[in-house]
Amino acid sequence: MRQLVSILDGNTFLVSDRRGDIEPSYDFPTGLFSFDTRFLSTWVLTLDGERLHALSVDDSESYRTKFFLAPGEPTHYLDAKASVIRSREIVGSFEEELTVLNHLGAEVECTLRIEMAADFADLFEIKNARQKRGRTTITVGENELRLSYRREAFHRETVVSTTEPAQVDDTGMTFRVRIARNGTWTTRLHVSSVVFGARGEDIRATLPYGGSRSADAIRAEQQELIDRAPKLGCDCEPLAGAYRRSLNDLAALRYESIALGVRLIAAGLPWFMTLFGRDSIITSLQVLPFLPELVPPTILMLAGLQGQRVDDFRDEEPGKILHELRYGETAGFEEQPHSPYYGSADSTPLFIILIDEYERWTGDAALVRRLESQVRKALEWIDTYGDLLGTGYLWYQTRNPETGLQNQCWKDSWDAISYADGELPGFPRATCELQGYAYDAKIRAARLARNFWNDPEFADELERQAADLKQRFDRDFWISDRGHYALALDADGRQVDALTSNIGHLLWSGIVDESRAGKVVEHLLGPRLFSGWGVRTLAADEGRYNPIGYHVGTVWPFDNSIIAWGLWRYGFREEAGLICERMLAASRYFEGRLPEAFAGYARDLTDYPVEYPTACSPQAWSTGTPLLLLRVMLGLEPQGEHLIIDPAVPPGMGRLELLDIPGRWGTVDALGRSRDPEDQPGNG
Structure with a gap:
């Protein structure tokens, strides 16, 4: 209760x-x-x-x-x-x-x-x-x-x-x-x-x-948004309940920006009822197939507040996308740097990824052309300020040691990045998923440059840079004797060797060499990382593992939705379905509302997902998780003017129907059904 x-x-x-x-x-x-x-x-x-x-x-x-x-x-x-x-x-x-x-x-x-x-x-x-x-x-x-x-x-x-x-x-x-x-x-x-x-x-x-x-006005406004979403019919009650709850929470989590006077999706209650670069972008990616009209205000707000100068206090740099925007007293009197604060290294490549994904779904070429300058500045930031050591990788180190964030990746608590023995590396740090995001951003920006900016030479250059990054990444981050990618590189180029859920984000980005993908998947679904409910943030035998530690052993629903998307991308449909099924099963214990995080205890130890004591609920990217899982199970992927539908519904989930999926194609319906053993030819 x-x-x-x-x-x-x-x-x-x-x-x-x-x-x-x-x-x-x-x-x-x-x-x-x-x-x-x-x-x-x-x-x-x-x-x-x-x-x-x-x-x-x-x-x-x-x-x-x-x-x-x-x-x-x-x-x-x-x-x-x-x-x-x-x-x-x-x-x-x-x-x-x-x-x-x-x-x-x-x-x-x-x-x-x-x-x-x-x-x-x-x-x-x-x-x-x-x-x-x-x-x-x-x-x-x-x-x-x-x-x-x-x-x-x-x-x-x-x-x-x-x-x-x-x-x-x-x-x-x-x-x-x-x-x-x-x-x-x-x-x-x-x-x-x-x-x-x-x-x-x-x-x-x-x-x-x-x-x-x-x-009545509030109810009507929220219901109008919910009514615009695709209609779900399914045999899986946890999915039906989580979908309803997600739409209700997305409607409720919108807040008004003082700067633009438009509705944005807040990151989560109670701590994060404001705009976050990373959280808002990932939530936008999750909701795109369902409510694409929620996305442009976030894109435009982030573009409008893109970094313009070097400001050590705010970790601001030209081209950088913000981390967090606050309106309170401490921000107003510059006791905290959040007016806005730019202390995240991933929001900038994710910004580029979102713009491309948005156009692929909606066909909104006008927005892509309008934001050409901002995307080019973001790419320049990746190659200049983001590459602190000039090694071709994306690094982070705060300019503000007093009040700035030490870790500027999504696992941004102080002890989230560690070697396998639990020791903490020095700064700067280059976490693995940042390189994946940078790779994906360049691939996507090349498409934008070629198709919308009339700059094929720039597109070719971006693709060359991405190919080089992928090759170097495999060489420098792969730990041969352990069969997984390093969590990060430290300032000396040494591998930070802990096994974490970050490797699942690499699959989503596409930076993983095909020959390595199988080993990555084995680790993600092996007993060290997979709790039975989901993938833990840190493997259970690592030095800092704590099943109720914020980023060092808990299970994060949004993290698992990105991992499932990555598994789908590399063709591991059964494994992606397992994560989808277990996340939805966990949602039953939270009344359909997946929290920010829950404990990483093994499923056979607790029989139910144990609450994390201070988890935000609702939280936007947890609210968006069932939507992305639904996309993965139905195999939804925009391709030109069409929506590809290639369902792989996990066993036991039965029928899935998603009607009136919006996009550049108008609206389409997606149907899928699990192939249970009794459904196989020759049975029954």
């Missing part, structure tokens, strides 16, 4: 416990958040001085939740004299309706109290438990509590009002109510989170979706 409950819409989200309460926490953030600031850090309900407990929670919709509560602690037999229904929704602002029900045959008097506070913490301050540097003021009005925070020009406010009379003080509201026999009492609380701009204007009010909207 999930212990935290969240609701979200646009730029605002709320995370509470299962009672609906919010209390200050630095382990996992609860609160009301908008634009990277916590506008409520305390929101605790009591009835006659007693905390409540949850009888039931209805959180089936992303933007609203209903809690059914009773006072006191749960017992085997509970004869409550009263109960509380707590209905809340995010509709631009936060609304909560409180209803107290009297279950006695006589009139009662009771005291309802909500403790309220706003610490206006930046998300980075929550992670690092920093003290605020500005000043908070509290104003008590008639049935209103206003909490205001200022630090120079940075100004945020939380305004709480109620429809029923309340005794308001600096720390909350108290309601003294009289309820008739078997009667009810209700009040509605409204919480505004106000984000002031440099001229004192409310920034949220200037956005198309920033003001208050009705629940």
Whole structure:
């Protein structure tokens, strides 16, 4: 059972416990958040001085939740004299309706109290438990509590009002109510989170979706997006459930950019409700066959914020694509470099890959021509700033040792890149998948140059560079006595020899020599890496292996979706199907919503996938995972003006039908069925 409950819409989200309460926490953030600031850090309900407990929670919709509560602690037999229904929704602002029900045959008097506070913490301050540097003021009005925070020009406010009379003080509201026999009492609380701009204007009010909207409007907008997606019919209930959940979560995870005023897909709740280069690109690749119209805003936003100068603080370099964009206090005062921050080495080649894949699906040649300059600059970055040592490989090392990311690949925690014995290499580092992305980016950019930019000479040069990179990569990264590619090269050109899931990304990129592919697949699905639920980030016998370590032993659904795509690319359809089937089986234990990561314990040890304690959920590229797995199982691949459909459905999954797949071909249907033993000729 999930212990935290969240609701979200646009730029605002709320995370509470299962009672609906919010209390200050630095382990996992609860609160009301908008634009990277916590506008409520305390929101605790009591009835006659007693905390409540949850009888039931209805959180089936992303933007609203209903809690059914009773006072006191749960017992085997509970004869409550009263109960509380707590209905809340995010509709631009936060609304909560409180209803107290009297279950006695006589009139009662009771005291309802909500403790309220706003610490206006930046998300980075929550992670690092920093003290605020500005000043908070509290104003008590008639049935209103206003909490205001200022630090120079940075100004945020939380305004709480109620429809029923309340005794308001600096720390909350108290309601003294009289309820008739078997009667009810209700009040509605409204919480505004106000984000002031440099001229004192409310920034949220200037956005198309920033003001208050009705629940019906939110539902209609989300349903309209879901209705545009292809219709899935299948015999596999885990797949059907995961597909429905993915579409619902994608609809909910969209937020509005202050810069462009368009909808973008946020990376994940609660830590990453913003634009990420890597995460947003990979999510876009996952959703392309289903909702291609979600992709252009992300491409254009990343192109518009492409690096223009050398800025050590932000790890910015000309042509580089950003890592993360934040709007909070620490970014505004340059205590963190995220305004935006460019500390990822993979977002730039992935940007090129996405543009090509988008055109292949949609035929949108105009966008490719419009972004020619940005793609050329990204290619130049790969060959110049990205090649720190001049060896023809893509390296990374932060320019900002104080607040920059040490690891700038997708496994970006501090200990994610290690030798087999657990020791950490020095910097710079050239991880293997970065070379695969660079190879793929050059192959794809060559197609764009030849077909859209009228530059066949440049296309030929890019293909020569890619062929040379593939040859050198095989020579320098292959570990002959172990039969797998190195995780990375260190600054001395020595192989960082740990066995990791990164080698699966190499298959997706196409950089793996055909003669090596079989050995790579053996490792990916062997007991060291494959848990039975999915491929672990680090092999179980490596020095830093930890089944509940963030990047050193957990299983990441998005990682597995890319690996499955790579297996499909090299013709290992049965092995790709196994990963698809096991990921979907795991989704059943998460109510259809695959989390950011789960523990790497062996399947025969736990019998179910064990939760990772602080995993984001929903997270965009985990939400996109079932979609990419579906593409792999149906063998969907655009080719010119046509969509190739070559299904290989895993045993036991039965029938798959995906209707109205959009693309440059209009819409087409894809059908597939698993070939189970009883279906083979001569059986039955």
